Amino acid sequence: MTEFRLFLIQRITAGLLLVMGVAHLAILLAATQAPLSAAAILARTHANPFWPAFYAVFAMTAATHAALGLRVIAREWLGWRGTAWGIGLWAVLVTLGLRAAWIIA
Amino acid sequence: MSGPDTALPDTALVVDLWRGDAGGGGLVRYRVPVDPGQTILDVLTWVQRHAEPGLAYRFACRVGMCGSCAVMVNGVPRWACRTRAIPVARQGRLEIRPLRHFPVIRDLVVDFEAFFARWRRALGRFAPASPPPDALAVIAPDASDRQLVDAAIECIGCGICLAACDSVGANPDYLGPAALNRAWAAVNDRRDDTMGHLRAAARDGGVHACHAQGSCRRFCPVGRDPAGAIVGLKRRLLVAALKGRL
Numbered sequence: 001m002t003e004f005r006l007f008l009i010q011r012i013t014a015g016l017l018l019v020m021g022v023a024h025l026a027i028l029l030a031a032t033q034a035p036l037s038a039a040a041i042l043a044r045t046h047a048n049p050f051w052p053a054f055y056a057v058f059a060m061t062a063a064t065h066a067a068l069g070l071r072v073i074a075r076e077w078l079g080w081r082g083t084a085w086g087i088g089l090w091a092v093l094v095t096l097g098l099r100a101a102w103i104i105a
Numbered sequence: 106m107s108g109p110d111t112a113l114p115d116t117a118l119v120v121d122l123w124r125g126d127a128g129g130g131g132l133v134r135y136r137v138p139v140d141p142g143q144t145i146l147d148v149l150t151w152v153q154r155h156a157e158p159g160l161a162y163r164f165a166c167r168v169g170m171c172g173s174c175a176v177m178v179n180g181v182p183r184w185a186c187r188t189r190a191i192p193v194a195r196q197g198r199l200e201i202r203p204l205r206h207f208p209v210i211r212d213l214v215v216d217f218e219a220f221f222a223r224w225r226r227a228l229g230r231f232a233p234a235s236p237p238p239d240a241l242a243v244i245a246p247d248a249s250d251r252q253l254v255d256a257a258i259e260c261i262g263c264g265i266c267l268a269a270c271d272s273v274g275a276n277p278d279y280l281g282p283a284a285l286n287r288a289w290a291a292v293n294d295r296r297d298d299t300m301g302h303l304r305a306a307a308r309d310g311g312v313h314a315c316h317a318q319g320s321c322r323r324f325c326p327v328g329r330d331p332a333g334a335i336v337g338l339k340r341r342l343l344v345a346a347l348k349g350r351l
């Protein structure tokens with residue numbers, strides 16, 4: 001059952017990533033087309049809490065999806081069946097992502 | 106070798122047969138006379154009758170119904186009795202090995218115990234709701250659920266899909282295509298209490314271990330679609346999980 005739940009989480013995060021990834025690309029394009037300087041972008045993300053919130057969720061979703069996928073690959077190709085390193089990898093990725101969101105807040 | 110029936114004609118197939126047992130073994134080469142239309146099973150029978158009486162291999166029906174004759178032929182899992190030798194030979198050579206992912210008993214005979222244990226773990230059988238309804242279920246042959254059952258149920262249990270599946274090789278816990286295909290037939294049976302199959306398919310090593318490579322569908326000798334069955338189970342499981350029924 002654990003495996004199935006993790007599988008579901010991976011599928012759900014995949015769906016979220018699809019939507020958020022497209023939104024992220026659109027934001028990137030809009031910012032570079034404007035064009036906005038790094039300082040101008042940061043001024044906007046500081047002013048509106050939506051941006052750090054969006055990127056915090058985006059980064060956590062990506063971290064979860066990546067950690068689950070790498071876990072399955074490591075199980076099947078390397079025979080790593082333990083759970084500790086997968087949780088550790090997830091924690092590192094989430095920390096990096098949240099740190100980035102914190103910086104633009 | 107002597108006598109008219111053992112004389113090699115000008116053209117002979119070069120057949121490398123795996124011989125050995127659970128402890129190990131290797132390829133042994135035989136030269137088998139070409140006979141137009143001969144099957145892989147004919148080739149094996151020729152070797153046993155004329156060259157190696159001790160050769161162990163399995164068959165029963167010889168017409169593609171019993172599912173007992175599957176072997177690896179030049180790296181591909183095939184039913185020996187319905188596979189013509191010449192079209193699958195490579196430059197006149199055949200390499201015949203026991204089915205992949207199955208423990209060897211002797212020569213080309215493999216142990217199916219773990220294969221059927223997977224069916225049991227997947228609850229790959231009819232599991233009716235209890236208590237049974239008073240009236241017999243009337244299911245029209247053209248009803249859509251009956252057609253899904255038909256598509257899945259005609260499996261001959263040959264083990265070729267399991268041999269073809271790379272996910273089985275990568276994850277020994279995985280239930281595999283044949284067992285899940287049988288569970289899918291039961292899930293579509295109106296008289297069945299489907300939840301047992303769904304719970305079995307959600308356990309560790311269940312449907313989520315399938316990476317949808319589709320080798321089971323590609324190599325199934327009777328044209329079943331275990332990959333489609335697994336997708337169907339995944340979909341039903343998702344719905345059941347969202348409804349909190351798992």
Ligand code: FES
Binds near residue numbers: 164168170171187
């Ligand atoms: S011998 Fe029965 S299927 Fe080949």
